[in-house]
Amino acid sequence: MNLQRKLEILAGAARYDVSCASSGSRRTATDNGLGAVSSGGVCHSWSDDGRCISLLKILYSNACIYDCAYCVNRRGNDVPRASFTVEEVVDLTVNFYRRNMIEGLFLSSGVLISPDHTMERLIAVVRRLRRDHRFGGYIHLKVIPGASPELVHEAALHADRVSVNIELPSERSLRLLAPEKSRVSVLEPMRHLDHLIQENREERRSHRKLPALSPAGQSTQMIIGASPEKDGQILRLSEALYQKHHLKRVYYSAYLPVQGSAVRIASERPELLREHRLYQADWLLRFYGFDAGELTADTTSSLPLDVDPKAAWALRQGQGFPAEINRASYEQLLRVPGIGVTGARRIVAARRTGAIRIEHVKALGLVWKRARHFLSFNGKYYGLLGRRDGVVLADLLAAQGRIVRELRQPSLFSEGGA
């Protein structure tokens, strides 16, 4: 099988892992080396599904001994199989990098023979890149559930970011859909990585020259819609992963029935709007100071689909709105629909030299269609709070943005096949 055909199969097999970031790490190339990393990451292209491409995202092999019901590469599925050699992956990475097509490599694999055997192959690739080619670009390495701690440690030494996919939000679903993986086989490497990363950070405070271990931390991915868990349970799990295991990102991927899928519980269409609301809620947890309990009442509740989670929360508040733009704290401003992190910062900066009035709203970058209901300007109010029930919600729905309008269009879902 030639290299081009292998790449076609093994890139296609990797596309359902949605993590794509090349951010969170910083490194300059050595004089005789190739590759640097910048902390914000770089998008090199956008694929036809609208997603950013920043890494060479491939599987080392799509042969797999497991039979997870949701996975296109599962053992029982009749798909063309291929495997790279270590040298082929290294060659593609180095040459794509030189041409500025990628920031680095994202490498995962189906399970060949055993988790440890597979990890050893992946580690061989990244070791050759770092040592023989002095490659300083970004490396995101998947950790295979069940891999032994020494191999997990070595993987983290060479990578900028590592991840082990939790895939399903509950142990019960994992048992039903991926019986060969256990919750422990997923959580144990996560705990171990967290311990290694925190320990490495501590040591580098006093020994600055010590090499960083997975400096961009770890992430994970959950499939949405292949199993019955509700948003409340999913968000509480994400919150725990962020707080207890210090994960950098949780990714949510709406389940798309793939060829040969054995998943029985699945809605007719991929839940793209639900996935979008989960990402919005995830941002609120990480950057806006919200708790999962404020966004969803309990583990059985769902996020509303028609309106974003921040506006839904604001509408539920009896008091606290409208917030006075000239006196509210930064944290209070962050909770106003239509004000983002940048807007809140700009408001605080502008306030120092004079009162903010309604004519300044556009220059400050606030989304007036949403914010107008929740702000006052030295007492002056321009919204609809206090009128009869549902009036504000109706206005917010009428002002809905492009992304939500597109996600609601049935035409997006009916397109299938290449």
Next chain:
Amino acid sequence: MNMDGCHEFDGTLTGLLTVAASVMNSGSHPESITVRSAENGGAGQGELFSARAVASDKTLAAEVVTRLKMGEDKDAMRDVQSAFHHNHPERWTWIVRFLVLALREPKRARDRRLPAVVALRRFAREVRQETHRLNGLIRFQELSDGMLWATITPDHDVVGLVYPCFRRRMPGETWAIYDAGRGRGLKHRPDNGHPETVLVPEPLRRELQRSGELPQSVAPSDPYFELWRTFFAAIAIEGRRNPEQQRRCMPARYWRNLPEKSR
């Protein structure tokens, strides 16, 4: 001395800062002045009136920089340097108006209620956005002698701004980035810490401006371009095709120089 009216400078950042210093020292109101560059002869403003030529003065310019950096807004100088590369025909005027404001009333340098602040931040942001975008979208091809070559056609004059990113990435390689619209480029060699100007002969300059492509004899087709196209096509999830999002993030005006979109 009254400094109202149109001023002409020599096209350099030092010259522009000198104009700002002169206006500052004269006490003129910034709204009453316009600025044009001697290099491109007016670009539509000040044609009806004669312009006052202001000679570059390194000392005055350095004073402006020092005073600006002493102010509250630590990003102001950086934003001025970015805005300088913008292609807006009136950028010089807006930069000088901002500088005069920022020096006279430092606390207002970040006040987005003021048009000069909004203009400067917008120019700086657009130049930095294009620089950041090009850091990702520039594609190199390997020439027959092993050198890496990239053609770009940016809106703003950013070749000098993208150069440091690639020097960081590939210090050990020989490469060049060429702006086909402006007919100039920069080259890096491993044994030379400074960028070299790339000059191409006239017929090649015209061809690059027209098509962005080097002749086959110099740049035979690169096998990794074909592999990249294969990867690019395979990585998309069919059930989530989104050409509108793709175009928003990667505007079609950049596609000419992208192997994944130019065939």
